[in-house]
Amino acid sequence: MKRTLIRYKAKPEAADGNAELVAAVFAELKAAKPEGIRYLSLRLEDDTFIHFVETTTDGGSSGLTKLAAFQAFQSGIRERCAEPPVPRGVTIVGNYRMLGES
Secondary structure (H helix, E strand, O other): OEEEEEEEEEOOOOHHHHHHHHHHHHHHHHHHOOOOEEEEEEEOOOOEEEEEEEEOOHHHOOOHHHOHHHHHHHOOHHHHEEEEEEEEEOOOOOOOOOOOOO
């Protein structure tokens, strides 16, 4: 299992559009129902976005990157950001009803 946290700050004029692209990814995930992935995205009041991705497939890969909506989200991400995406591996220290049991 691989867990990754990605943090970035969108430019104020691009934050709503970024949120729409993220919402499209979740809509496609709901429709496609790929196995081996859990995904959470948060938007802070200062237009910082946090994505938490957990993959359970071999090698930590998932169908997420193959989704058209995810590819659209990735396209131009750096131009939408005031602070670029920073991915970090993470370990869950505690979880009470926020994330499903692993």
